[in-house]
Amino acid sequence: MIELLSGNEAIARGAFEAGVTVASGYPGTPSTEILEALVAHRDKVYCEWAPNEKVALEVAAGACLAGARCLVTMKHVGLNVAADPLMTLAYIGTVGGLVICVGDDPGMHSSQNEQDTRHFARFAKVPIFEPSDSQEAKDFTTLAFEISERFTTPVILRTTTRVSHSRSLVTLGERQETGRAIKFEKDPPRFVPIPLWGRVMRTKLEDRLGKLRELAENCAANHVEWSDRKLGIITGSISYQYVREIFPDASVLKLGLSFPFPDALIREFAAGVEQVLVVEELDDILEEHIRSLGIACKGRQFVPGIGELSPGRLAQAKAAMEGKSFSIPAPPAQAADLPARPPVLCPGCPHRSVFYALAQHDVIVTGDIGCYSLGVFKPLSRIDTILCMGGGITLAHGMDKAGEKRKIVGIVGDSTFFHSGLTGLLNIVYNRGVSTIIVVDNRTTAMTGHQDHPGTGRTLMGETTVAASIEELARACGVKRVRTVNPYDLHATQQAITEELNASEPSLIVSSAPCVLREKKRPGPQRKINSEVCKKCGLCLKLGCPAAEGAKGAAPVINEVLCAGCGMCEQVCKFGAVAAVEEGL
């Protein structure tokens, strides 16, 4: 059967067909939809959202040592969090197959950096597969499990945004069960890397890498497409598709298993063509290696390494190589003065009032990653730093200890708090800090598409479970001043923030109201502005709500399709110009 699947759905299908029985991950664009698709097979595959990527990988490591085939999913920066277990799991090795699917984001469509996961494969000395479309995403997933078990190694499957979020046709196959009984076989020298045994593992790791190098030479994922021998292009991942488009006549060496490098294959290919060009996104990993083999090649001097590639950018590189000029058709002159349309907090978003309230104080706000990151944009402009998940809490403490005179407020979301906020909070209390932490708790992981987390009371499998309480966790860390506010009550929110900012001890405010986009239910009646009462002061527009449309010199108008009925505009208006719409609630 043939189906139109996204790369992520295809990976889920591949894992299902490979007989996976345990899957764990943490949401992150572009990897999120893999587990959401895989959980459709919940009768055969146990799927869970872990609180963070390190936990996810460790859960899978445990399951794999007991003999299960396991899939782990995360975005590129998630592997930084999971790097610790990865590095040593490579030493211990696997029993059941273990594949870590990591989504890279060249172009930073939805990420804070553009790091290249291929480095991690080399770093941890584990193989890495890179599919270039959905069919390969499925095929490489099943192949990755086979390799993982044959060589007892974790395997990375690296996608990029364009692979994960492109749909293409996929031929489905049947599920293969492992047939292996789940039973952990005790064997300390194999599973316990105390130095005595770890040194043995270290040597075995190199032996295994040697065997994987041999495999790479003959692996089905690596192949040559001979054509015109004047130019030979070495490429992989989505870049391969752009190469086929822009260089239809060139010979191509496509590396689907891109580490360990197939040196003999590369040499053979290079010898068969007059000129070698390397086309890879992000870092020059392949190119550097090919040069180290003594093979002359072109690459980064023509192919951009910052941002993602596209057929247009590759056509430009081709023209430059040929000494011609080609410019990608640019947006028309008529687009030059168009208003920018960056992402914004939804109409009715419960996060909005917290930023609005903070705008009344001269404080520093160390923010974090989630929908609430959007509080950085005008007119709210109420986030001063973002580093990484959990950083909203720890940076606040660091600035405080550095002696920053202004009060520092750290903001994190609920999913972020469970991901990596707790240890930072513990640190503030332990080390006698005084920061104010606000957890904007919308009961979901909204930014990545509304996944459950330990605070929601529901699992990925759809079961109800214990909902961890942020307030109780904070108290257990030793925070004495813990309070909860309803962010739709602007006055109460302002008051809570003012009081906690004046406290001389650490405090934590939970701003608690569910995400309106997820609830699909208005928190209150829609509003309208009475243009006769409105003094056109523009205060309501300071909320940055997409439903409140301002025009120069006229009273703002509330868009009746967009208004979610949060009532914030009514609460900020000093003239009583905003009122609830009577009917049609």
Next chain:
Amino acid sequence: MIAENTVSVVLAGVGGQGILLASEVVARAAMHAGFDVKTNEVHGMAQRGGSVIAQIRYGTKVHSPLVPEGTAAVLGALEQIEAIRFAQFLAPDGLAVVSSQAIVPVTVSSGQASYPEDVPQRLAALFPRLAYVHADKLAAAAGNTRTANLVILGAMSNGLDLPAEAWQEAIRTSVAPKHLDVNVRAFDLGRKAV
């Protein structure tokens, strides 16, 4: 530069307008018509009310899921200025289907920028083949204002050589059964509007 027989389609709009569904319908229609298909979509951050595009390509063999600038046979925009923002994707002889809907960005409401007042003139100057469609009115007529995406799709279908049955089948397999009728009506109204 690109394989001659690959047809490219670009959809533009504002996150939350139903672009993902529209792109799925185009892709399925092409698939039902027997073509190789690739699409590309935007998830995550940009989905929160930002400018978004989706791209669909079909033909005997499609390589890149990204549409090279200047090659799309049809550009469909669910919001009028988004058509201008992404106009460079359209081929010189391509069809632009543009909804008359205007969604004011927060950058305008907060006084950082202004929404152009001469949109129809700009569209006319940019697109020799332009269908300016009152998609929200037609969607309301179909029975649900949220089906403006299918209205635009119906209008776009006039510029694509895919059989009517393929479109119907694609809509049937992409929308929930309880919303099928209203979506089909919206599509048909759009198809007749050009």
